[in-house]
Amino acid sequence: MDKTTILENNHQVNARPDRQTIANILNFSKAYRHEQTQSGIDIEIIQN
Amino acid sequence: MDYKAMDDAELIKLYINGDEKALSTLINKHEQRIFSYILSKIQNRDLANDVFQDVFVKIIKVFRSGRYNEEGKFLNWALRISHNLVIDHFRKQKRIPTISNKDDFDIFDIVKDSTEDVETGMIREQIEKDLHRLILQLPPEQLEVLKLRHFSGLSFKDIADQTGVSINTALGRMRYALINLRKLMEHNNVSLSLS
Numbered sequence: 288m289d290k291t292t293i294l295e296n297n298h299q300v301n302a303r304p305d306r307q308t309i310a311n312i313l314n315f316s317k318a319y320r321h322e323q324t325q326s327g328i329d330i331e332i333i334q335n
Numbered sequence: 336m337d338y339k340a341m342d343d344a345e346l347i348k349l350y351i352n353g354d355e356k357a358l359s360t361l362i363n364k365h366e367q368r369i370f371s372y373i374l375s376k377i378q379n380r381d382l383a384n385d386v387f388q389d390v391f392v393k394i395i396k397v398f399r400s401g402r403y404n405e406e407g408k409f410l411n412w413a414l415r416i417s418h419n420l421v422i423d424h425f426r427k428q429k430r431i432p433t434i435s436n437k438d439d440f441d442i443f444d445i446v447k448d449s450t451e452d453v454e455t456g457m458i459r460e461q462i463e464k465d466l467h468r469l470i471l472q473l474p475p476e477q478l479e480v481l482k483l484r485h486f487s488g489l490s491f492k493d494i495a496d497q498t499g500v501s502i503n504t505a506l507g508r509m510r511y512a513l514i515n516l517r518k519l520m521e522h523n524n525v526s527l528s529l530s
Contacts, residue, residue, distance in 0.1 A: 301367060301371065302367070302374045303366055303370055304366055304383075304384050304387045304388075305380075307384075308388050309359075309362060311388055312362065312391040312395070313355065313358065313359060315391075315392055316355060319395060319399060321396065321400045323400075331396070
């Protein structure tokens with residue numbers, strides 16, 4: 288009789304995001320700038 | 336510089352000062368916990384990647400705006416953002432129209448589950464938490480009337496008797512409680528809608 292116990296990872300406890308997702312985040316970070324005018328208005332800039 | 340030996344606060348400080356490598360290390364350190372949490376709720380890898388990306392876009396924006404003040408509790412904060420974005424995801428999903436069967440027979444009419452689904456349950460739970468937090472910010476006399484009316488189910492006459500004020504005063508307090516609650520919801524950007 289086979290007594291092997293298979294532990295299923297149903298809860299995806301060790302899952303990691305795709306490398307492309309990480310690359311997208313890091314690219315966004317490099318392109319994103321936040322500035323505030325003297326009157327206190329927030330300006331978001333995405334640089335190419 | 337040994338980035339891997341640094342704690343979250345040090346990495347965040349470096350990133351805010353322009354060091355992109357610090358962000359990369361921070362993501363690498365916590366991506367498993369955060370992504371696993373999102374995936375466990377959404378159960379779809381592609382969508383979980385989208386939400387994960389949105390979480391870090393939000394985090395980056397907070398870092399860059401100088402509004403970050405969690406002081407060493409980065410992961411808890413990131414998981415809270417993840418939780419809120421998962422709820423936003425389910426809310427958006429419910430707004431997307433779905434194609435219905437044109438035949439008279441629909442198997443889902445028979446197997447339909449009348450119990451609340453997981454997504455609606457999560458949204459409801461969040462609404463209750465938000466509402467509880469906001470209600471506690473009301474002035475004590477308004478909070479008292481609101482509790483007696485909505486949670487104890489008392490009539491305004493009974494509320495007036497119990498709190499030693501006239502019915503008109505009790506009604507007025509209730510009115511102002513609702514006005515203030517609406518203002519607090521707007522101010523805190525809280526939505527109490529299930530859909």
